[in-house]
Amino acid sequence: MTSIPGIPAAAQSTRLAHLDAHTYRDWAVGEHSTVLLPAGAFEQHGPHLPLGTDAILSTAIAEAVGSRIGAKVAEPLSYGYKSQQKSGGGDHLPGTVSLDAAALIGQARCIMAGFLAQGIRNLVVLNGHYENYQFLYEAADLALADAGAGHGHGPQPTVLLLSYWDYVTEGTLATVYPDGFPGWGIEHGGVLETSLMLHLRPELVALDRAVSHPPAALPRFDRLPVVASRTPDTGCLSAPDGSDERKGALLFEQVTAELSGDVATELGLPG
Amino acid sequence: MTSIPGIPAAAQSTRLAHLDAHTYRDWAVGEHSTVLLPAGAFEQHGPHLPLGTDAILSTAIAEAVGSRIGAKVAEPLSYGYKSQQKSGGGDHLPGTVSLDAAALIGQARCIMAGFLAQGIRNLVVLNGHYENYQFLYEAADLALADAGAGHGHGPQPTVLLLSYWDYVTEGTLATVYPDGFPGWGIEHGGVLETSLMLHLRPELVALDRAVSHPPAALPRFDRLPVVASRTPDTGCLSAPDGSDERKGALLFEQVTAELSGDVATELGLPG
Amino acid sequence: MTSIPGIPAAAQSTRLAHLDAHTYRDWAVGEHSTVLLPAGAFEQHGPHLPLGTDAILSTAIAEAVGSRIGAKVAEPLSYGYKSQQKSGGGDHLPGTVSLDAAALIGQARCIMAGFLAQGIRNLVVLNGHYENYQFLYEAADLALADAGAGHGHGPQPTVLLLSYWDYVTEGTLATVYPDGFPGWGIEHGGVLETSLMLHLRPELVALDRAVSHPPAALPRFDRLPVVASRTPDTGCLSAPDGSDERKGALLFEQVTAELSGDVATELGLPG
């Protein structure tokens, strides 16, 4: 976002937490006021990626999207729903600290209802942790009811909920996984997340600590308590072999462009 | 924190979210593993301070304390309990998005119970938003019960809960408020928070937008719904007149030193 | 299940609700006692399928699996989580009566914890309504905690959670959808459910009321409140064109065989 002369730098931030209240107030009543709420997790991502990977990625994408479409980014949900073995290795692994369903729904509901009560027109929840999705959906549904959506005569607020990986195109996948895409199910600590982190926060990636191993072979059911040995020792469901910054840049640019366009069109945001 | 040769930079971070899972695992089982959990709010702080002030301050203090005592800082609670008129101007003001009691308790409880379940010995909740305190207390009490504290034969986990302003000394107050300390009740958006922000995040302070006005005169009761006119138009309960970076530095250094010493002594942490 | 001479018919049922308490008691303490819990919904499935389709299908599959592996079937969860537009057309449609997250989790948790408290060794939750899955997962996790799983020295109970469509093979899909499988996302009221119902409960299918229409084109996000016009007028996300009893029989036989084998192997059930 380029600096606008005469307006203090902080007031031009895409990050809502950096705005002062009066700037916020003026912005919020605008016809197109849109808040992006990134959701992540505090979850092990193997020996080479940081615990905060999911929130770091969803927040970075949200900030890029916000810059493109003139939306503001709320503070992320830094803790997510329990890691499941088939998508995140399991909640038993060191480094994973999770919310239960009630806590995640309660937190997200209050935040969404709070923004809606302040007249924000559009909320876009940008999810970066697979396990969160259904609980965020419930939170959105309850928050809209709290806000009285569907009643009254004024303009109705809108909530969009999405996971950023649903915006990766086939073309991008072909480039990122030249030997064939192994499937979203085991993309935990693998090439996609590692490449994105190498592009966005290389100082937090210890690629020399990464371990090569075959992808996890996981059953069609969830089993609880988990059979720990089904998760590879690294905690990753597939190895980050072949990750690089260039793939990360491609993923990031493609996803933020696609996502920005989709959201702006849906919400009728100006250019 | 100075860099330790041979260990990746990220692994030396005080920020837990920047650690990889294996580094975390090795650290967590240590005899003195201590997690600092900063709590803030997303709350109007007048025309000159950012909405995220409370979490920014508690996180910055936590990071400084962590560096001093060898503790790690968890991702902050970025949203807090409803702003009350007598301490934060009121929950009706634009820019304030809050959690209700159940959501705040639920979130904090899960996070604390999660760290305790992973064998963390000590949790220190470092509060930066007055209204949070009792709900964080409840969360800590429930999390300890979840973790089975009081049962079994192993070492028992400990939770400390504190608000950083309780570590400001009389001497510091005398310097920061040369005309007399007006009381904690109206220190919202005032000299203490503004000076700390000028020291820590000057780019987020728009001192030229600050407005001088008499301190709020508030009743001995809370009234709901609030009488909005009792909060000054700025949203601050006292004006930031006389704030400067030097006062901020003094506050920050004094509080982090005092707080570090107190916590380290209480928890028996090494030097 | 063939009748065993000398044992009353009801006592040989796969349906737990048909057992008397003393027969149940003797069975429950067995080394391999396994309860199948079908989960469905009360949800519109267009003009040609009954509202109870999801529970009817998951219960029928559970009964077939139970017969094969010697497990018993508990009364189904007949009401499910809110229908989402991208998998069920939306919760606003007439005929859909749903549970919210708390109610579904609470119900499933109590039932699972109740069976575990009675010494049942294995619980298999057999889901037939996409939207339920994550809430059933939370319920299973909480129920195991209620039952003290992970503590004590006795044999540990196991919970498996699965959706029956994850057991449809590529080969079956090729036969059922000779023109190409359109994807699970829009399999609501379509060929799979209709064919299965034609096989299992033809008297409840009004194929002459079915309407042909193109598959729904749905966005990559969930939007709330939904844009109603995105769901086809029938309420189905794809038309049941080409459904027949033979496809239903194939699906049913293949899935129950595959699922039975997988579960029996995982749980170490005899023969």
Add this chain to the structure above:
Amino acid sequence: MTSIPGIPAAAQSTRLAHLDAHTYRDWAVGEHSTVLLPAGAFEQHGPHLPLGTDAILSTAIAEAVGSRIGAKVAEPLSYGYKSQQKSGGGDHLPGTVSLDAAALIGQARCIMAGFLAQGIRNLVVLNGHYENYQFLYEAADLALADAGAGHGHGPQPTVLLLSYWDYVTEGTLATVYPDGFPGWGIEHGGVLETSLMLHLRPELVALDRAVSHPPAALPRFDRLPVVASRTPDTGCLSAPDGSDERKGALLFEQVTAELSGDVATELGLPG
């Protein structure tokens, strides 16, 4: 219900789960749309009656009432509140799997609120498990509040809540218990339930396994934890001695007639 020519059989069902969504939609908006919601339990009923007895009976009565008064029957609540020693023998007995108060209230509230939100005019909750009653009352009260009952200008929805045994007349009791009625308190697994089951589902009754014993002598208080020896070994509070199909038929006919008349009159349903 006799078949109506030209309308598919399923669409004529009294069972809502068997209707298709479009038939439901047309029916629901009618001036007299009435849903019967049977509530039961999954509870031991001795060695001669099935675990599902309570839901089987309340559902059978609901279907008969529905046929008489043109109402439809929703899927039953198959799990009920904890069995109490003085009415069901106690929740500790094998075969009894119960919901706690929050789960039962939550489930019933969502279902009722869902039907009311769809414009259903009348809900009749037909209880078949003594312990459920007060929790169903709470659910009904909350569901009406959810539905905004008491506000607005349209027709107001009505909920009736009843237990079927309150419709057994003195005359019927005299015939069923020629030696004197021992009281409702110990009618668990006794003559009433056994006779009704012999009439309705004889294949699920193993009368040869029934045991004769004196009625339970229970105190005026509830004690928790229960003194297990106060419940007879069978689990029944009174023996089914003297049960027969004829008594069951009498009970069933008398109760469904009385109940149908009462409900139709109260709700102003057409003859």
Add this chain to the structure above:
Amino acid sequence: MTSIPGIPAAAQSTRLAHLDAHTYRDWAVGEHSTVLLPAGAFEQHGPHLPLGTDAILSTAIAEAVGSRIGAKVAEPLSYGYKSQQKSGGGDHLPGTVSLDAAALIGQARCIMAGFLAQGIRNLVVLNGHYENYQFLYEAADLALADAGAGHGHGPQPTVLLLSYWDYVTEGTLATVYPDGFPGWGIEHGGVLETSLMLHLRPELVALDRAVSHPPAALPRFDRLPVVASRTPDTGCLSAPDGSDERKGALLFEQVTAELSGDVATELGLPG
């Protein structure tokens, strides 16, 4: 209770709230420490009885029982579950302020669990408001689970739950209602409660304001929202005609004697 020389008067109280903490501590660890917890309501009782009638009566009975059996009386639950039309006239009537199920269960559970955690051996919940009973039962069940009842090797705590009117004998009824007992269902503001209040708290009874009217004729179902006209204008379900102090004395003496004996025997309390 006669005064014991050398022990301060307050320490001899049956009312726990009047004990000092050290006297309580010594008493609580005794082998037979028994706490009576009266439960009432804040509910209209017509024009002649006070709103607090239910708690006044259950507390008075508890104090008399406590004196007889050496038990102590905890502060009463002064607010009860929603008044139902068939037992209390309905929750819509002026003067009735009620708890919902969750609030009543939560409050009673915490209090019971608190006493059990302090080593109290026996809890007797003495109910005086019909609608409370099932919610108090749930609270007792949950509190025992909280207290770990059923685990460990020490003496197990016991909870008894009862309503005082279940201790009125046939003989007493014959005297109190010489023209025949009209049934417990309509004993709200009637002869039993009025006579008891005339005996125990005559200054709170305005018998000259009592109105004579026929007993309420109420249906076999509960209807919500209530048809207000079914409750007599007074709010009483039967008129207090014929109430007098002598009947109140008889009821009080008979019930407290019977109840004391029953409880003392059950709990093995000394003579």
Add this chain to the structure above:
Amino acid sequence: MTSIPGIPAAAQSTRLAHLDAHTYRDWAVGEHSTVLLPAGAFEQHGPHLPLGTDAILSTAIAEAVGSRIGAKVAEPLSYGYKSQQKSGGGDHLPGTVSLDAAALIGQARCIMAGFLAQGIRNLVVLNGHYENYQFLYEAADLALADAGAGHGHGPQPTVLLLSYWDYVTEGTLATVYPDGFPGWGIEHGGVLETSLMLHLRPELVALDRAVSHPPAALPRFDRLPVVASRTPDTGCLSAPDGSDERKGALLFEQVTAELSGDVATELGLPG
């Protein structure tokens, strides 16, 4: 309150529980109907004060205030939030039986919402237990939302929340603590509470059992689980040395006068 001829004594009570329903009804619809809700605790107060001290004091103050300003007093909240070491010695001490946050909020919310639903204009929550305050605030906020405050055109209800000690003036403190006020933090079982009790309920004070000891030296943080030795053996945080009835009378008169005036002015009550 002097007796008014022609109106029954009970109807003139300040205690709502002593009113009959018809008197209540007429009073509640008045333009200035104001209910005072005292909140206390069941908490150890050392060897010389009764366990019910907090509720006794807040109720006595409420009754005096009610007499002065024509308000009525609801039944007190007799159980409070968990005792914290820094204000009440800690929840582990014998004699302390507490509510958790959810139970206290739930109870207070229902009671407040109930009064507001009956048309009461003003609610004044008069707190006597430090730990309660924030939970009562949450309850008030939720109750106002339940009551639809802020919507509609009628007069809006008001809730005031206060702790009585905030009305003690500097002048009074100087008299009560001639050697200097030690601070509110350790006023538990000390001179203020003891003197008030000597004035109001001398028969419940065993001053000869009081123990002299230095005030507790407590840290700036809360620690959980508490280090029990930080609380003096008596359970009091400061000794009651120097308490007397005269100080109690002064405190009582000054506080009730000040509080009555403040509340009457704020609410616009007559005279």
